[in-house]
Amino acid sequence: MSKDKHILATDVQRVAKKRARGCYFTAGLANPFALRAFRDWAERANLKNTTLLEPFAGRGDLLHKLASVGLLGNSSKAYDIAPAGRAVSRRDTLRDFPKGFDVCVTNPPWLARNSATMRGLPFPPDCVHDDLYKQALELCLLHCGYVAALIPESFIRSFTRFELFYQRCESFVSLTGDLFCDTVHPVGLAMFAPTSSKDVRLYRNDDYLGCYNSLRSYIPATDRQKRIRFNAPNGALGLFALDNTKGASIRFCSAHEVASYNIDVSSRAITIIDGDFSISRQFINKVNKELANFREKTHDIFLTAYRGLRSDGKYRRRLDWAQAKSIIEMA
Numbered sequence: 001m002s003k004d005k006h007i008l009a010t011d012v013q014r015v016a017k018k019r020a021r022g023c024y025f026t027a028g029l030a031n032p033f034a035l036r037a038f039r040d041w042a043e044r045a046n047l048k049n050t051t052l053l054e055p056f057a058g059r060g061d062l063l064h065k066l067a068s069v070g071l072l073g074n075s076s077k078a079y080d081i082a083p084a085g086r087a088v089s090r091r092d093t094l095r096d097f098p099k100g101f102d103v104c105v106t107n108p109p110w111l112a113r114n115s116a117t118m119r120g121l122p123f124p125p126d127c128v129h130d131d132l133y134k135q136a137l138e139l140c141l142l143h144c145g146y147v148a149a150l151i152p153e154s155f156i157r158s159f160t161r162f163e164l165f166y167q168r169c170e171s172f173v174s175l176t177g178d179l180f181c182d183t184v185h186p187v188g189l190a191m192f193a194p195t196s197s198k199d200v201r202l203y204r205n206d207d208y209l210g211c212y213n214s215l216r217s218y219i220p221a222t223d224r225q226k227r228i229r230f231n232a233p234n235g236a237l238g239l240f241a242l243d244n245t246k247g248a249s250i251r252f253c254s255a256h257e258v259a260s261y262n263i264d265v266s267s268r269a270i271t272i273i274d275g276d277f278s279i280s281r282q283f284i285n286k287v288n289k290e291l292a293n294f295r296e297k298t299h300d301i302f303l304t305a306y307r308g309l310r311s312d313g314k315y316r317r318r319l320d321w322a323q324a325k326s327i328i329e330m331a
């Protein structure tokens with residue numbers, strides 16, 4: 001093998017290993033622990049006077065971030081399967097989770113099962129969740145009373161009201177700061193308490209958005225009986241379902257406007273919609289008004305976020321077909 005090919009092969013192996021372990025250190029300039037929601041949680045958890053656990057510590061960057069805002073007490077313990085810092089001990093914490101800690105702050109490994117399958121990466125056969133971070137989070141919650149974890153922003157849309165994650169989650173912050181150097185995946189900070197919380201307080205960075213249950217009440221309900229088809233070439237309604245890089249640009253329009261785009265059965269960003277409704281300028285205005293109202297009231301927290309920020313500093317969002325259907329029905 002030539003020297004160049006050897007370097008390339010080693011690079012590919014390194015990236016695959018990094019992905020398989022979900023190994024992205026929180027090394028960006030932003031500090032999520034300086035935020036109001038985290039400081040409030042830290043006070044309730046008595047963080048400064050407890051022995052803190054970081055079970056997936058990597059290089060120990062989270063401990064440095066806590067120290068830099070004066071929230072790291074005298075005692076902490078950090079573990080990782082592949083320690084990259086002097087204060088981090090080697091341990092497979094997914095298999096052998098440390099016991100006897102009440103407070104845990106971490107950024108666990110993230111790896112979606114479908115992404116592992118697609119890339120041919122190993123995925124723990126005993127993992128019951130669709131992403132490794134949920135397995136790690138469940139272990140943290142089983143063994144520690146107070147848990148704060150940096151996890152995908154999509155977490156807030158994935159929980160049902162009866163499960164462990166929802167019941168103990170006190171607050172969730174959608175973070176748009178510069179947290180990582182090697183990934184731009186949308187990220188949030190979830191904070192949990194030992195006992196069941198009545199509702200989840202939602203924030204975007206330092207801005208309070210409202211409680212999960214009140215924001216959820218603005219999600220329009222879907223009528224399963226109504227016939228609405230997406231990616232239907234003969235439809236009359238068009239939809240730009242993904243924000244552009246400048247701002248909140250998702251909108252409904254007439255099918256003529258989108259006709260020149262290549263729309264097939266798998267299109268997710270632009271579509272033509274067919275259904276039991278008659279199209280007029282007033283109808284399109286009405287659906288767009290419903291959409292704007294939904295986005296404003298829910299602060300976009302229930303729309304899928306895309307990698308990378310818009311130039312207004314917020315995540316690009318996508319309206320999925322179920323949400324689009326509900327909005328059309330409202331109109």
Ligand SMILES: C[S@@+](CC[C@H](N)C(=O)[O-])C[C@H]1O[C@@H](n2cnc3c(N)ncnc32)[C@H](O)[C@@H]1O
Pocket residue numbers: 021022023024025026027055056057058059060061062079080081082091092093094095106107108109110
């Ligand atoms: C997303 S990184 C975050 C590292 C660190 N918490 C930070 O925020 O900078 C996840 C870490 O989990 C570690 N990890 C993956 N599987 C593990 C396991 N089974 N036991 C312990 N650590 C593991 C990886 O090596 C990686 O350092």
